[in-house]
Amino acid sequence: MSEEDQRPPERARRLPRAVRERQILDAAVQVFSRHGYHAASMDEISDVAGVSKPMIYTYLGSKEDLFGACIRREATRLLEAIQAGVQPDLPPDMQLWHGLRSFYRFVAEYRESWTVLHRQALTVGGAFAAEITDMRARAIQLVAALVVSAGTRKGVGEQAEFSGEGLAASLVGGAESLADWALDHPDISDGVLASWLMNLVWLGFNDLIEGAVWKPSE
Amino acid sequence: MSEEDQRPPERARRLPRAVRERQILDAAVQVFSRHGYHAASMDEISDVAGVSKPMIYTYLGSKEDLFGACIRREATRLLEAIQAGVQPDLPPDMQLWHGLRSFYRFVAEYRESWTVLHRQALTVGGAFAAEITDMRARAIQLVAALVVSAGTRKGVGEQAEFSGEGLAASLVGGAESLADWALDHPDISDGVLASWLMNLVWLGFNDLIEGAVWKPSE
DNA sequence: GGGTAATACTACTTGTCAGTAGGTAGGCGG
DNA sequence: CCGCCTACCTACTGACAAGTAGTATTACCC
Numbered sequence: 001m002s003e004e005d006q007r008p009p010e011r012a013r014r015l016p017r018a019v020r021e022r023q024i025l026d027a028a029v030q031v032f033s034r035h036g037y038h039a040a041s042m043d044e045i046s047d048v049a050g051v052s053k054p055m056i057y058t059y060l061g062s063k064e065d066l067f068g069a070c071i072r073r074e075a076t077r078l079l080e081a082i083q084a085g086v087q088p089d090l091p092p093d094m095q096l097w098h099g100l101r102s103f104y105r106f107v108a109e110y111r112e113s114w115t116v117l118h119r120q121a122l123t124v125g126g127a128f129a130a131e132i133t134d135m136r137a138r139a140i141q142l143v144a145a146l147v148v149s150a151g152t153r154k155g156v157g158e159q160a161e162f163s164g165e166g167l168a169a170s171l172v173g174g175a176e177s178l179a180d181w182a183l184d185h186p187d188i189s190d191g192v193l194a195s196w197l198m199n200l201v202w203l204g205f206n207d208l209i210e211g212a213v214w215k216p217s218e
Numbered sequence: 219m220s221e222e223d224q225r226p227p228e229r230a231r232r233l234p235r236a237v238r239e240r241q242i243l244d245a246a247v248q249v250f251s252r253h254g255y256h257a258a259s260m261d262e263i264s265d266v267a268g269v270s271k272p273m274i275y276t277y278l279g280s281k282e283d284l285f286g287a288c289i290r291r292e293a294t295r296l297l298e299a300i301q302a303g304v305q306p307d308l309p310p311d312m313q314l315w316h317g318l319r320s321f322y323r324f325v326a327e328y329r330e331s332w333t334v335l336h337r338q339a340l341t342v343g344g345a346f347a348a349e350i351t352d353m354r355a356r357a358i359q360l361v362a363a364l365v366v367s368a369g370t371r372k373g374v375g376e377q378a379e380f381s382g383e384g385l386a387a388s389l390v391g392g393a394e395s396l397a398d399w400a401l402d403h404p405d406i407s408d409g410v411l412a413s414w415l416m417n418l419v420w421l422g423f424n425d426l427i428e429g430a431v432w433k434p435s436e
Numbered sequence: 437g438g439g440t441a442a443t444a445c446t447a448c449t450t451g452t453c454a455g456t457a458g459g460t461a462g463g464c465g466g
Numbered sequence: 467c468c469g470c471c472t473a474c475c476t477a478c479t480g481a482c483a484a485g486t487a488g489t490a491t492t493a494c495c496c
Contacts, residue, residue: 014462014473036341038256041453052475054456063454123254123341140399166406166414169399170392177391178384181358188384196384204422232443232492259483270445275485 021059024049028060029070033115037067037124064124071121071128074113075135081106092150096143097198097216100175104190107179118176136172144168171201239277242267246278247288251333255285255342282342289339289346292331293353299324310368314361315416315434318393322408325397336394354390362386389419 027049031040042063046053060066085102086095107114121132144164175197182193199214245267249258260281264271278284303320304313325332339350362382393415400411417432 017473020473035343036254036256038254039341039343042455043453053454054476055474057455058473119340122337123257125253125257163414166396166399166411167418170396170415170418173395173398174388174392177394178388180391181384181387193384196381197388200385200388200422201418202422204418204420204425207422207425235442238443260485261483271484272446272486273444276443281484 017059020049020051020055024051024056024060024066025070025073028066029074029112029116032067032070032120033112036120042066064128067124068128070116071132074110074117075132077110077113078103078106078117092146093198093202093214094216095146096202097194100194100197101190103175104179104182104193107182108186108190111183114179118180140165140168140172143171147171171197174200235277238267238269238273242269242274242278242284243288243291246284247292247330247334250285250288250338251330254338260284282346285342286346286349288334289350292328292335293350295328295331296321296324296335310364311416311420311432312434313364314420315412318412318415319408321393322397322400322411325400326404326408329401332397336398358383358386358390361389365389392418 024045028040028045031045031048034040035044042053042056045066046056049056056066060069082099082102085098085105087098088095090098117132122129144167147168148164178193178197182188195214198216202214242263246258246263249263249266252258253262260271260274263284264274267274274284278287300317300320303316303323305316306313308316335350340347362385365386366382396411396415400406413432416434420432
């Protein structure tokens, strides 16, 4: 009954600030992804991080600041993951294919990041929603540029029934939706997911039911 | 300085319960769609409804009950709107076309309903999220059945690169995403939106850039 | 007109949570 | 070994929001 049976408060290792900030951000992403912004409490985040609440405030600022830091870190991760897989000198369909594969790989590996970015970020209203919406709009315009470049390369200009941005919005949404669906079907690889989507958007149902198949070219 | 200059408290007309319930639900949908479930306060809802807070509790129950009532009413509205436009004896592409048109018409007319169903319902976690997810899953399987029926009609069975459910998930997500996009472009009619999507999913980019166009058959 | 039930309100309790005040402890230069 | 800075904590405050108790008012039927 000396100090032995009293659990030594091992938690109080004095770590450098950078490490603590990482721990806090990791915990915050986890909790925000589970409960959403409003239902997440700073107490729970501090618990999960293994740190007391004032630490969060001294290191990362207010709850909104903390959420913003999460969003920005995860968004950067996502963008870097996608850019790492893209090769700009390939034809449009292959660029899209590689982008999609990287995207699905990221979602599978960092599901919580994806949940925060996709579902929770929009519920905060105000500055962050705008930020996320902007990023998504940029992604859509990137895809739109890809599509339009594919079109003009073949000599097709703007047509009545052909709006690059609308199509790109659908495509991005379809990709996101398939990502959500894939969260419930973890046995399906990123390659297969990307293939499905390429078949859908590049060939269309009409070709698919005729037996056509899109394949990545070597 | 009789009772004339004191604004008569006109608000206190005694209305039948059914009318009040409608007012409350309308207000709730509005407020929930603006702030999301957690950030919405019962006080604000009662304000918007022109009714005091206890009325909400006696008529519609707790905050969660109220939200559930909103979700169910709006979901029913949406489903009815879509079913009203569908004709089951048409070929698959035409069925899809009509369903999409009705969907976009609904979203344009009841944007707040759509926002609550699409964005906010998932942030409550638990029973409602499951309910919404189920409804969406049913929609996806409906579309999947449509796609598969289109496939089998042409004699194409299950292939390696052809998963009806995954494709349907993408399609539904694409349709939703285009609906969101259309909220910022209110000048584009539901017919045009549905056409874009039909061109995308039925023909695919590859056909589109060759100049092909999907048109509803008479 | 008078009773009664539905309609409606004001004013409270209670709990939760963001944010903070003020203090402890371990490393480190001198 | 002594001050001092940084990491870290417990314990609080203040605000806001869900839900309720108790009461007042009017429509409507006989």
